[in-house]
Amino acid sequence: MTRIVLAAAAVALAVTAVAAQSDPIAARKALMKKNGDEAKIAASMVKGEAPFDAAKVQTVFATFADSAAKAPALFPDNSKTGGDTAALPAIWENKADFDARLAKFGSAAKEAEGKVKDLDSLKATWGAFAKDNCGGCHEKYRAKKS
16 A cells, blocks of 8 residues: 555656646646645544544645645746736745745644544644644735635
């Protein structure tokens, strides 16, 4: 199972690298959409709308860690505008902070992946993880949806 996940991640990384060069805005939007889809899976378990599934939770956090590694390359200077981007100029004005937040997101995802073993540990981890990592970055660096 681990080999399959690693192989899929390698293929996804290669595809993301090619896509990032041709259209970084589309690539980052796809990456963030995938993160959102994964977050919904974990949130539905926390809310009791879906049963706890350890394999799915591991995939959620592995996806987040993978996204954190890929994301910095998806914000080159030439992608500040266009493509219906929700990325705020603050990303490029505070690039060091933005990149540090992505690194923290990746580290926190790896840590959570290792410690979430059941529904109780997911519930204990999820709220702070989502608020500190997803919410904190979205509040500062993503345009509000109307």
